[in-house]
Amino acid sequence: MNGFLDRVEGASGGFLLGAFLLYCAAFLLFGAAVTAKRRWDKAGFLAAAAGFVCHLLFFFTRWYISGYIPVSNMYEFMTFLAMMIVFAVLVLYLLYKSPALCAFSLPVGIVILAYASVFPKEITPLIPALQSRWLAIHVTLAASGEAFFAAGFAAGLMYLIRNVDFRSTDxxxxxxxxxxxxxxxxxxxxxxxxxxxxxxxxxxxxxxxxxxxxxxxxxxxxxxxxxxxxxxxxxxxxxxxxxxxxxxxxxxxxxxxxxxxxxxxxxxxxxxxxxxxxxxxxxxxxxKPLGAVAQPFLRRMDPEDLDEIAYRSIAIGYPVFTLGALIFAMIWAHEAWGRFWGWDPKEVWALITWLFYAIYLHLRLSKGWHGEKSAWLAVLGFIIVIFTLIGVNLVITGLHSYAGV
Incomplete structure (x- = not known):
């Protein structure tokens, strides 16, 4: 039995490596579609979809080996987040057929997956705090919401690169x-x-x-x-x-x-x-500035489309994140620690993230903040997400510090 599990574990690592390589190939194909011939975007989509299938195989084989859903530490969470970001990219391609959007969104998932690889990969028993059915519900929904925030970030950044005048001193x-x-x-x-x-x-x-x-x-x-x-x-x-x-x-x-x-x-x-x-x-x-390097490749993109994509991505991610990172998290906190809310750094920054995107939606829907203002908020919001995921886990000590080990 141990020999079989060793083979499954080896295959699991191979699936993840295959996913990473296919994502990189998809990025190059989408990039070729933007800079050269548009027909390469279909090949890019197929490569990204194949990578996503490999990623799913990694996820389920690791789940089979460990006996619990693999989102319990930084390595597992970051690999799952990268998988959900790619899923969001695939959804956006099917909706908008934009190779430029995929060429800018996919690297976010690739970077997150590369970042995950620096953490220990060993499968260890769950610590008591994580032995709950809420692990799967809380973490997967929170990561899924953040994946669509990442897509909104990519579209917002593309809008800014497309419209900022890199030659003007103003x-x-x-x-x-x-x-x-x-x-x-x-x-x-x-x-x-x-x-x-x-x-x-x-x-x-x-x-x-x-x-x-x-x-x-x-x-x-x-x-x-x-x-x-x-x-x-x-x-x-x-x-x-x-x-x-x-x-x-x-x-x-x-x-x-x-x-x-x-x-x-x-x-x-x-x-x-x-x-x-x-x-x-x-x-x-x-x-010259890196934004100025990227700008010519986005000239054909309609700024209004980018603005709408960023908004819709965040509008999809916000309720999912609300359920996973706040509501179900508080229910689990009450079961685990006997209180719905504490002032643990991770809880505080999850709340800050939620409030920031609430402000984004309010300003857009009630105050008419479209275009450049909305794009800056989409970019800043995901920077807050990244700090919550990386900075809080690795720099600030708290009840969630186990996730940074």
Whole structure:
């Protein structure tokens, strides 16, 4: 039986790799449809659909092996979110037949899937807090809503790239907003690439640091990225050495509480550095803002169509997210912790996300915020979603911190 499960687990990993490669091929085909001949968009759709089928096979084989729905940690949740983003892309293609929209939306799913790969992939028993039927309901609905927010983000960003005048000095802040969005996406890619690179090299460093709130006790901090920022008052114990640095360049400040504060800050620093290198390299190669590079490929897109697609995507995602991330989450919280609401960071940021999109819908439907204003809100909203998914789990300590392990 164990041999059979090992084979199924190996096949499961193969399905996910196949999905990733097919998504990349679909992106190239959609890109070719935009830049060259339109007939490539059908091939792109078929490649994305085939990748989605492989992704589903990964999902269900992992479910079979573990015995529970695979959305219990960062690796599983991010792979599921990527799958739902691709599903949203497929739906949008069937509705609008726009290769440009797919060419901009699909990379969001690819980046999320690449990001998932940096987390531990081992199947482990569910911790008691997750042993509930609400795991499947709460997490899958929340991720499905966020997938349509991602589609709205892509359409909103396309609208801005299509309409911002990158040669006008009057549009300076708009240009910077678009470029910051590109930088944020490249920071996630940079973190994934650097993490995978150091994992492949076998890098590992262990520090011992005083435990916050427990005088006289020490806690191990295990780094898989070189310690540019070491734990506050931490001491290097063993492991790899990067460029001759044992204790890092800086120590985490004392006001940063939490067992792994130094390691988490180090993750943020590496993400910003890697993103800066990628952005700087692309900007230097293009010799102009990245938004200006993308703009010519969107000239044929109708801005009103992009505006409508962003709105409809968010309008679909909002009630789904409301059910999954708020209502069912509160019911589960009452069962697990005896209260519907606490002030855990993940709960607070889920509420902030919900309120932000409520404001988006209110301003659009009641105040007539269409076009550029609506597009900026769609982009900013998904940046909040990404911070809720990544920043809160990996940087802020709370009841949901298990998801970042």
């Amino acid at each position: 549009a300076r802040w708009k240009r910077r907003g678009v470029e910051f969005t590109f930088f944020a996406m490249l920071a996630v890619i940079g973190f994934a690439v650097s993490s995978l690179g150091f994992q492949a090299s076998g890098f590992r460093a262990v520090f011992e640091a005083p435990s916050a709130g427990r005088e006289g006790q020490a806690v191990e901090n295990r780094y898989t990225l070189p310690p540019l920022v070491s734990p506050h008052e931490g001491v290097y114990k063993e492991g790899s050495v990067f460029l001759g640095m044992r204790n890092g360049l800086l120590q985490a400040p004392g006001w940063m509480k939490g067992v792994q504060a130094g390691r988490k800050l180090n993750t943020v620093v590496w993400s910003l550095l890697a993103g800066g290198v990628l952005y700087g390299g692309l900007r230097a190669a293009a010799r």
